[in-house]
Amino acid sequence: MNAMLFSTPALSQPRYVQMATRMAELIDSGAFQPGQRLPSVRDTAAQEGVSISTAMQAFRWLEDRGLAHAKPKAGYFVLKHRQRIALPLVGRPPTHSVPVEQRSRTDVIRREGHQAIQVNLGGYCPRDSQLFDEDRVRVAVARADRVHRRTLVEYSNEAGTQALQNAVAQRALHLGCSLRGEDVVITSSCMQAISLCLMAVTRPGDVVALESPTFFGFLDLLESLNLRVVEIPSHPRTGLSLPALQLALDTQPIKAVLAVPTLSNPLGAIMPLAEKKALVRLLAQYRVPLIEDVVFNDLLASDERRRAVKAFDQDGSVMVCGSFSKTISPGVRLGWVEAGRWKEQVVTLKRVQGAATNEVMEHALADLLTQSAYESQMRRLSATMKARLQEARRLVSAHFPKGTRVSDPPAGYTLWVELPAALDSMRLFEMAAAEGITFGPGPLFSATDRYAHCLRLSFSGAWGDAEKKALSRLGQMANALLEGRPAP
Amino acid sequence: MNAMLFSTPALSQPRYVQMATRMAELIDSGAFQPGQRLPSVRDTAAQEGVSISTAMQAFRWLEDRGLAHAKPKAGYFVLKHRQRIALPLVGRPPTHSVPVEQRSRTDVIRREGHQAIQVNLGGYCPRDSQLFDEDRVRVAVARADRVHRRTLVEYSNEAGTQALQNAVAQRALHLGCSLRGEDVVITSSCMQAISLCLMAVTRPGDVVALESPTFFGFLDLLESLNLRVVEIPSHPRTGLSLPALQLALDTQPIKAVLAVPTLSNPLGAIMPLAEKKALVRLLAQYRVPLIEDVVFNDLLASDERRRAVKAFDQDGSVMVCGSFSKTISPGVRLGWVEAGRWKEQVVTLKRVQGAATNEVMEHALADLLTQSAYESQMRRLSATMKARLQEARRLVSAHFPKGTRVSDPPAGYTLWVELPAALDSMRLFEMAAAEGITFGPGPLFSATDRYAHCLRLSFSGAWGDAEKKALSRLGQMANALLEGRPAP
Numbered sequence: 022m023n024a025m026l027f028s029t030p031a032l033s034q035p036r037y038v039q040m041a042t043r044m045a046e047l048i049d050s051g052a053f054q055p056g057q058r059l060p061s062v063r064d065t066a067a068q069e070g071v072s073i074s075t076a077m078q079a080f081r082w083l084e085d086r087g088l089a090h091a092k093p094k095a096g097y098f099v100l101k102h103r104q105r106i107a108l109p110l111v112g113r114p115p116t117h118s119v120p121v122e123q124r125s126r127t128d129v130i131r132r133e134g135h136q137a138i139q140v141n142l143g144g145y146c147p148r149d150s151q152l153f154d155e156d157r158v159r160v161a162v163a164r165a166d167r168v169h170r171r172t173l174v175e176y177s178n179e180a181g182t183q184a185l186q187n188a189v190a191q192r193a194l195h196l197g198c199s200l201r202g203e204d205v206v207i208t209s210s211c212m213q214a215i216s217l218c219l220m221a222v223t224r225p226g227d228v229v230a231l232e233s234p235t236f237f238g239f240l241d242l243l244e245s246l247n248l249r250v251v252e253i254p255s256h257p258r259t260g261l262s263l264p265a266l267q268l269a270l271d272t273q274p275i276k277a278v279l280a281v282p283t284l285s286n287p288l289g290a291i292m293p294l295a296e297k298k299a300l301v302r303l304l305a306q307y308r309v310p311l312i313e314d315v316v317f318n319d320l321l322a323s324d325e326r327r328r329a330v331k332a333f334d335q336d337g338s339v340m341v342c343g344s345f346s347k348t349i350s351p352g353v354r355l356g357w358v359e360a361g362r363w364k365e366q367v368v369t370l371k372r373v374q375g376a377a378t379n380e381v382m383e384h385a386l387a388d389l390l391t392q393s394a395y396e397s398q399m400r401r402l403s404a405t406m407k408a409r410l411q412e413a414r415r416l417v418s419a420h421f422p423k424g425t426r427v428s429d430p431p432a433g434y435t436l437w438v439e440l441p442a443a444l445d446s447m448r449l450f451e452m453a454a455a456e457g458i459t460f461g462p463g464p465l466f467s468a469t470d471r472y473a474h475c476l477r478l479s480f481s482g483a484w485g486d487a488e489k490k491a492l493s494r495l496g497q498m499a500n501a502l503l504e505g506r507p508a509p
Numbered sequence: 510m511n512a513m514l515f516s517t518p519a520l521s522q523p524r525y526v527q528m529a530t531r532m533a534e535l536i537d538s539g540a541f542q543p544g545q546r547l548p549s550v551r552d553t554a555a556q557e558g559v560s561i562s563t564a565m566q567a568f569r570w571l572e573d574r575g576l577a578h579a580k581p582k583a584g585y586f587v588l589k590h591r592q593r594i595a596l597p598l599v600g601r602p603p604t605h606s607v608p609v610e611q612r613s614r615t616d617v618i619r620r621e622g623h624q625a626i627q628v629n630l631g632g633y634c635p636r637d638s639q640l641f642d643e644d645r646v647r648v649a650v651a652r653a654d655r656v657h658r659r660t661l662v663e664y665s666n667e668a669g670t671q672a673l674q675n676a677v678a679q680r681a682l683h684l685g686c687s688l689r690g691e692d693v694v695i696t697s698s699c700m701q702a703i704s705l706c707l708m709a710v711t712r713p714g715d716v717v718a719l720e721s722p723t724f725f726g727f728l729d730l731l732e733s734l735n736l737r738v739v740e741i742p743s744h745p746r747t748g749l750s751l752p753a754l755q756l757a758l759d760t761q762p763i764k765a766v767l768a769v770p771t772l773s774n775p776l777g778a779i780m781p782l783a784e785k786k787a788l789v790r791l792l793a794q795y796r797v798p799l800i801e802d803v804v805f806n807d808l809l810a811s812d813e814r815r816r817a818v819k820a821f822d823q824d825g826s827v828m829v830c831g832s833f834s835k836t837i838s839p840g841v842r843l844g845w846v847e848a849g850r851w852k853e854q855v856v857t858l859k860r861v862q863g864a865a866t867n868e869v870m871e872h873a874l875a876d877l878l879t880q881s882a883y884e885s886q887m888r889r890l891s892a893t894m895k896a897r898l899q900e901a902r903r904l905v906s907a908h909f910p911k912g913t914r915v916s917d918p919p920a921g922y923t924l925w926v927e928l929p930a931a932l933d934s935m936r937l938f939e940m941a942a943a944e945g946i947t948f949g950p951g952p953l954f955s956a957t958d959r960y961a962h963c964l965r966l967s968f969s970g971a972w973g974d975a976e977k978k979a980l981s982r983l984g985q986m987a988n989a990l991l992e993g994r995p996a997p
Contacts, residue, residue: 145664153662159654162661162869166650173650173840174641176633209697212863220733225713241861245708352661354865373729375700377842381650382867 036071037078038293042258044079048088048099049107049429059089059097085326085431106418107426108257109288109439112471114265118228118251118273121244121468127237139457140491145434146482147351152402158350158389165384172380179372181207181357182383188390189343189357195324196315197332198341200359206367207357207378211316211344212238214358215279217376218312218340219246221366227276230269232261234437234466234475236286239279250468251275257428257437260290263299270307277310282330284317287437287466287477289430291321294328301333308338310363315343320403320432337361347434348399349389353382403432409480410436416489417478420496422503434481444474444503452498452508458491524559525566526781530746532567536576536587537595537917547577547585573814573919594906596745597776597914597927600959602753606716606739606761609732609956615725627945628979633922634970635839640890646838646877653872660868667860669695669845670871676878677831677845683812684803685820686829688847694855695845695866699804699832700726702846703767705864706800706828707734709854715764718757720749722925722954722963724774727767738956739763745916745925748778751787758795765798770818772805775925775954775965777918779809782816789821796826798851803831808891808920825849835922836887837877841870891920897968898924904977905966908984910991922969932962932991940986940996946979 047053059080060068066076080097083089089097147153166173172182180186180203187202208214223229225247231239233252243250251273254262261280269275282292282300292300304311311330318327331341340363344356355378360367370376389395413436417427421440428437440446446462453459463475478492501508535541547568548556554564568585571577577585635641654661660670668674668691675690696702711717713735719727721740731738739761742750749768757763770780770788780788792799799818806815819829828851832844843866848855858864877883901924905915909928916925928934934950941948951963966980989996 147663155658155662158661159658162654163651166647166654170643170647173646173838174643175635176834176839177842208863210863210865212861213865214863216862224735238861241857242863245858245861247712346664350661351664352868354665354867356863369729370733373700373726373733374704375696375698375702375730375844376864377698377701379842379867379870380840382870 035293035295036069037075037082038259038295040065040069040071040076041079041082044083045088045258048083053099055099056101057099058095059083059099061096088429106414109426109428109437109475111256111262112233112252112254114254114262114268115233115251116272118249119468120249121240127241127465137457138459140487141459141482142478142480142488142491143459143461144479145347145351146479148482151484152405152481153350154398157392157394158353158385161385161388162353162382164388165381169381169384172384175380177377177380180368181205181378182380182387184387185355185357185383185390188387192319192390192395193329193331193341193359195327196318196341197324197328198359200341204359204364205357206360206364206371207355207383208371208376209354209356209378210346211314211342211356212242213376214342214344214356215239215312215314216242216246217367217370217374218310218342218358218360218363219243219248219277219279220370221360221363222310222312222340223248223276228273230266230273230275230278230280232280232285232288234287234463234472234477236281237461237465240465240468252467252469255285255288255290257288258290259296260285260288260292261296261300263296263303266300267303270303270309275307275309277312278304279312279314280330281314281317283315283327284320284430284433286317286433287435287461288428289433289435289437290428291326291431292330294325297328297330298333300330301335301339305336305338310361311339313339313341315341316347317433318343319348319399320406322400322403331359334361337363340367345386345390348402349386349395353386355382355386406434406480407432409484412489413478413480413492416492417496420493422496422500425499434479436478436480438476438478440474440476440499441503442474444499446472446474446476448502449476449495449499452502453491453495456494458495460495523781523783524557525563525570526747526783528553528557528559528564529567529570532571533576533746536571541587543587544589545587546583547571547587549584573810576917594902595914597916597925597963599744599750600721600740600742602742602750602756603721603739604760606737607956608737609728615729615953625945626947628975629947629970630966630968630976630979631947631949632967633835633839634967636970639893639972640969641838642886645880645882646841646873649873649876650870653869653876657869657872660872663868665865665868668856669693669866670868670875672875673843673845673871673878676875680807680878680883681817681819681829681847683815684806684829685812685816686847688829692847692852693845694848694852694859695843695871696832696859697842697844697864697866698834699802699830699844700730701864702830702832702844703727703800703802704730704734705855705858705862706798706830706846706848706851707731707736707765707767708858709848709851710798710800710828711736711764716761718754718761718763718766718768720768720773720776722775722951722960722965724769725949725953728953728956740955740957743773743776743778745776746778747784748773748776748780749784749788751784751791754788755791758791758797763795763797765800766792767800767802768818769802769805771803771815772808772918772921774805774921775923775949776916777921777923777925778916779814779919780818782813785816785818786821788818789823789827793824793826798849799827801827801829803829804835805921806831807836807887808894810888810891819847822849825851828855833874833878836890837874837883841874843870843874894922894968895920897972900977901966901968901980904980905984908981910984910988913987922967924966924968926964926966928962928964928987929991930962932987934960934962934964936990937964937983937987940990941979941983944982946983948983
């Protein structure tokens with residue numbers, strides 16, 4: 022089933038990704054053991070009938086994902102400390118859309134979550150200064166307040182401050198997008214940008230396609246707009262399944278696709294470039310707009326891997342939405358959207374619904390985005406998070422029940438954990454909450470019940486002994502639940 | 510017709526307002542001439558069979574509205590420079606609701622408005638520092654940035670910062686409202702607060718009652734939410750007609766009333782306290798929520814005149830929305846709402862639609878609201894605007910065509926001008942735009958065509974020779990249009 026979903030000739034991946042994916046599966050399955058030497062680049066090239074440089078690309082892909090590492094003059098080796106824990110499975114394509122009735126379950130979780138939390142592995146909750154440069158942001162705001170004080174007693178430009186529009190357009194070059202500053206609309210958050218896009222292209226009752234599993238915030242948003250959802254299976258490494266999407270487009274009246282093609286949430290998948298390109302072609306064929314969330318793209322090191330689907334958009338059918346809350350400052354609370362053909366509608370909605378933004382903060386953010394330190398900050402942030410994610414993955418592997426599967430994202434803030442099917446993650450959530458530990462139970466990430474045995478762990482908050490102990494404690498509780506005995 | 514609408518016994522005004530309104534009509538009609546002495550307080554009390562203090566209240570009401578002034582030991586006199594220009598007429602109650610199809614006309618006006626504007630009498634566009642204390646705001650932001658820098662690298666509290674919630678609740682005491690800080694939800698603007706309230710209590714296709722004429726922003730908002738409107742006639746002094754509203758409630762499936770009971774826009778009317786109280790009773794009877802906009806209340810000097818309808822709310826049926834963009838800082842871009850029974854829905858909508866707010870700005874605003882200078886700033890701002898409005902009213906009276914009627918607001922930013930019925934304010938708008946002058950043409954202020962001969966003048970921007978000349982020029986153009994000759 023999966024093999025079919027991910028290898029139709031019409032929408033195939035580049036050769037090197039196909040090769041690397043097969044090798045990754047061999048590593049994940051244990052066919053290649055930790056520390057073992059992989060076949061040489063030269064041999065692999067000969068065997069597959071590709072050039073040396075194509076084979077090199079495949080090995081670099083493995084290296085980027087923390088599956089292998091190069092030893093000088095000795096070749097590539099499977100990473101030693103790598104766990105042999107498998108990736109989550111990919112679901113089946115949906116046969117119909119469903120209404121979103123999320124609020125009730127989200128509210129349960131929010132209430133529980135408000136009990137005295139000691140360890141927060143639930144939402145995005147940066148609480149230390151390890152991840153972001155507090156002082157740099159403070160200084161930028163102080164400067165903007167001085168230089169642009171006049172804006173405090175004027176009414177703001179409705180689309181946004183030119184300085185920030187241009188800074189966003191400049192940064193988007195690294196996503197492969199040539200945006201015009203004047204087409205960028207500044208919002209209070211990426212979610213607001215997405216909300217305005219959805220309002221521009223849908224009416225209540227319409228169907229929207231999402232990745233599955235998906236960010237619960239998208240489901241909450243769809244519910245608030247009375248939209249129906251069709252959930253498209255997504256691979257933990259390569260994201261949205263295009264054949265499954267095509268099937269859905271053929272059978273459902275889909276009005277828009279909302280996706281995070283680069284470092285999806287919660288999986289951390291990245292669609293290969295060829296698939297990003299194919300997605301644009303596919304949606305053009307069905308005349309369905311894409312709302313693309315690029316909040317995580319800058320956490321990747323190379324422009325090639327950062328490249329947005331929007332980079333392949335020819336006719337303004339992709340509405341690209343971002344913010345810098347996951348990269349520069351969680352507290353500035355500004356986002357943006359280049360809404361392609363729907364720009365006027367989005368600007369109008371922003372204005373008439375009173376989604377005003379503060380110009381001093383816009384100037385401060387423009388300043389932060391154009392500082393030369395930006396890329397080195399991204400590298401530091403990515404390295405910190407990568408180390409956390411790898412350490413957390415090892416802990417899950419060591420303590421969670423046999424048969425647990427875990428995503429293996431190359432960057433970002435989250436791990437997606439698939440426990441044995443018998444486990445009820447809401448029960449686990451309640452047990453954990455009673456001990457002051459919180460996480461994202463699986464049912465949040467779908468409008469269906471398919472993820473009742475899954476959970477999302479988020480590592481944006483504190484990361485110390487308490488958090489690491491909490492992971493092993495969660496594993497104990499999960500084992501106890503599966504064995505039908507009280508947690509020790 | 511009007512008399513009937515404004516004097517049903519069930520919903521009557523207090524005695525002193527009835528007396529003052531009659532005297533105001535005599536002054537407006539010229540029965541009392543500018544400079545003429547009014548009957549003494551004692552005689553008036555005897556004649557009307559009321560106490561001296563009730564008669565005094567009536568005279569103070571006239572004084573507050575700039576109709577009369579007291580001379581020590583000589584009594585009350587009609588203001589000398591007062592024009593004998595009449596108030597706008599009140600329309601008839603509507604027989605049915607209409608859909609809002611505003612965007613097309615708003616867009617025409619926005620496009621015209623973007624031609625090189627030299628004199629902006631159109632929207633709210635503070636552009637000098639006469640009205641607001643730029644330095645005070647800048648310093649508050651700088652302080653908040655220093656003290657609350659930590660918030661820049663954290664994710665914000667979803668309802669708002671406690672300091673601002675409490676500051677808003679404290680200020681609301683002056684509106685006669687006892688709000689709990691924790692029930693106040695901070696938004697990006699008053700319009701966003703209203704937008705969230707409408708989303709909480711309506712579904713697309715529902716009918717909402719507005720004052721007539723109404724703020725065009727409300728019509729734009731209703732259109733974006735696919736709501737229908739029923740427009741309730743409003744008196745230029747006393748606002749929303751309760752009998753007309755009751756008639757509409759009896760005949761239309763109204764789901765919410767959205768109103769500015771204190772200093773309505775564009776009329777600048779203030780509902781008398783007894784009518785504010787009666788409005789709450791009336792809506793309770795029909796189980797229809799009120800969304801009350803209080804952005805202008807603080808521009809009035811006394812707590813009694815500022816008092817919100819919300820002050821009379823017993824059971825959380827009034828959703829009160831405000832901001833400080835018209836009083837403290839147009840650029841901070843923060844608003845608030847106490848949504849009564851719909852608090853949870855409004856907080857959820859704020860969160861899921863990504864309407865995030867910046868905590869540094871929230872702390873800065875909290876600081877500004879609790880400074881002891883607040884009231885003196887309000888007095889200065891009110892005095893500045895009152896002088897502008899009176900000067901503008903004199904200019905309109907002197908230069909506009911015979912038969913022109915003008916509102917007479919005691920405070921605020923706008924005048925509502927009713928020209929002879931033959932005048933087409935869109936034609937006037939185009940002529941004026943060609944000379945770099947802009948204003949708000951009447952059709953913007955209704956979803957119907959009833960105000961084709963009206964216009965709104967707004968005085969929040971610059972106020973100098975250019976603006977004063979522009980008023981006389983508008984008068985010349987209007988005269989030329991009526992006489993069917995080209996403007997001189």
